Amino acid sequence: MSFEIRDRDLLARIGRIRTKSGVFETPALLPVINPAVQPIPPKKIKELFNCKALITNAYIIRKHFADKAVHKGIHKLLDFDGVLMTDSGAYQILVYGDVEVSPEEIVSYQEGINTDIATILDVPTGWEVTREYAQQTVKETLKRAKKLSKIKTRDDIVWVGPVQGGNHLDLVAKSAKEMGKLPFEIHALGSPTPVMEQYLFDTLVNMVLTAKMNLPLDRPLHLFGAGHPLMFALAVALGCDLFDSAAYAIYAREDRYMxxxxxxxxxxxxxxxxxxxxxxxxxxxxxxxxxKNERQKLLAxxxxxxxxxEIRRVKQAIVEGRLWEYLEMKAHGHPSLLQALKRLKKYEDYLERSSPVTKRSGLFFFSSVGLTRPEIVRHRKRLLESYSPPKEAKTLLLLPQTTTKPFHKSVEQRRLWKEIEGRVSERVGRIHICTYAAPFGVVPAEIDEVYPLSQYESASPFDVETIDYVAEQVENYIVETNYDRVILLEKSEVWKGKIVAACKKACRKRKLSLTVIKSRRSWSKNAFNKILKAVQ
Ligand SMILES: [Zn+2]
Incomplete structure (x- = not known):
């Protein structure tokens, strides 16, 4: 198998998985085929949707077809010549309590039917289980995973190593770390049914990111049981590459329209x-x-x-580098998705480290939810950790954002700078202009053209959290740098006095002199003259 990554955004990637029966692109949705009750034949799924990979259940195949499937091979049996993945049926065995099938038998059976991507017989953790039980599922799954190399006889089948632990995150981490050490080519995360049925997407964020942070990133991750288009964008953004959907058929049976x-x-x-x-x-x-029968087929x-x-829309968003924008749009379609997006705050450092640095497109900033996005976190970190103002700069002149970007090329800043140069001539290097702006916080003039500091759209009035964020950045910036004095022009209508308060606090801490020039409209003649007077 090979997994080649072609495009990335957030933790999402567009990739290609090569198997012995062909190549397919990820993120991919694999429709679940249940040969016992199948509303659309696999061949027709391929024709209608250009679908290159399907998933079926080795346990169900074995129960219904036994050796017939081995003789014919799974591709002929299902009449599908694309890529076939098989789930081990661990879930069914758990539910129906069938102990007749051993982990070894399921491995050999999947080899026997000539599947392309196979899954070991894991022990699903499930939901609302005790920690002891969850621990046991992790341990037993790992034990079976380690045995695989002794049982399997073929090298052309891709094996999936499932991660367990449910919502016990430390166990998920342990399970992922140990599984990642074994020679699996794909990993899978079991998403307990209630997570999907009750829209517990914030729990999903915790589970998926805990698994991602502990798994090798170059292996695709399959999210089991996540077949609803509502959450594809979120799951893909978290780094899930494969999904299976039985929901399309189950919902159709119940007259439910997705x-x-x-x-x-x-x-x-x-x-x-x-x-x-x-x-x-x-x-x-x-x-x-x-x-009923016809309706079920049509609904499916x-x-x-x-x-x-939906998968195509998500892919297009990845290519355009607009997956975050797409997530925010989706988040307003369901409160649980918005909650999940807010949960990402907890993982903003990891998200920032793992996301591409440059993009093809500018940012749309809608609200404080967007403050978690990697570009904003990255600017904050860089400013604090690796930026220093020009050596000779002694006076920080802090100006409000202008409509024109980059800020230093706006009519307002150019006019002001020209006047300042005229008045202070050789001492001009002592003055350093920075702009305070939503959502980035402090933007020093000499770097305001660096992506994405000029390549974004936002609109005031900003929400309280955004204003507070910018104020906090201003405070941190002054505290962490070495100016002698600060001159602030505040546009009170937009910033509600918060920037003044932040500057006062920081200047008190650093014992700096602070001159505050207030203006309702940021660039009134009066304010302009006061700035010129202050810098002399
Ligand atoms: Zn339709």
């Missing part, structure tokens, strides 16, 4: 908010009157159209 923002019962729809072939040819009323198709188009 949208990229949630699921609706068919009988509640007056119109179809979708333009897939099914929704274009039908309306909700005539679909309700179609026979629509559900898959929605899933695949």
């Amino acid at each position: 949208t990229e923002y949630g699921t609706v019962k068919l009988n509640r729809l007056a119109y179809f908010p979708c333009s897939c072939p099914i929704c274009t040819r039908n309306d909700p009323e005539n679909l309700r009157e179609t026979s 198709q629509h559900n898959l159209y929605v899933c695949f188009s």
Whole structure:
């Protein structure tokens, strides 16, 4: 197997996985095929959706077809010539209590049916279990994982090493670290059903990022049981590369219609908010009157159209470097997603370290939720850890952001600078202009063209958290640098006195002199003259 990464944004990547039955691109949604009850035949899924990889369940295949599947091979049995992944059926064994199948048998059976990507028989942790039980699932899964190399006889099958631990994060970390040491090519994280059903996306953030931080990053990560388009963008942004969806078929059976923002019962729809072939040819009323069997097929198709188009939107967002913007848009489709996005604050350092530094596009800043994004965290860190103002700079002249970017090329700053040069001539190097701006905080004039300090859009009024953030950055900047004095121009309407308060606090701490020039409109003639007087 090879996994080649072509594009990245946040922790998301667009990659290509090569297996013995072909190549497919990630992030990928693998529709679950249940040969016992399958609304759309695998071959048709390939034709309709250009779908190159499917997932099925080795345990169910074994139960229904036993040796027939070994003789025919899984590809012929399912009539699908793309990439086939098999789950071990650990979940079913857990639920139905079948102890007749041993971990060794499931390994050999998957080799026997000639699957492309196989999963060891792990022990799912599940939900609301004691710590002791969770610990036991981690231990037992690891034990089975270590045994794999002794049981397997083929080298052309890709093996998946599942990470367990549920919502016991220290156990997830341990499980991921140990699994990562074993020669698996793909890892998987079991997402307990309640996490998806009850939209516990903030829990999902904790689980996925804990696993990611402890797994080798060059191996793809499969998120088990996450088949709803509502959360693809979030899961991909967290670094999940593969998904399986049984939901498209299960929902169809229950007359549930997927949208990229949630699921609706068919009988509640007056119109179809979708333009897939099914929704274009039908309306909700005539679909309700179609026979149950036919309706199930059509709904399953629509559900898959929605899933695949969401995956494409997420990929396009990665290519454009706008995945964060896309996440924020999605987050306003469900409160739990917004909560999950806020949870990322806890992981902002890791997110920053793992995200690409340059991008093809500028940033849209909507609200304080965006303060967690890597570009903003990166600027903050750089300013504090590796930036120093010009050596001769003694006076910090702190100006409010202008509409024009870069700030030092705005009419206001250029005019001011020209006047200052005229008045103080050879002492001009002593004055250092910095702009305070949302969302970046303090932007020194000489670096304000560096990406992304000029390549963003924001609009005032800013929310309280954003104003507080900028004020905090101003305070930290003054405390950490070595000026003799600070001159601040405050635009009180926008900054609510918070920047003045921050400067006062910092200057008191550093025993610096502070001159505050207040102006309702930031560049009134009066304010302008006061600045010129102050710098002399
Ligand atoms: Zn549709």
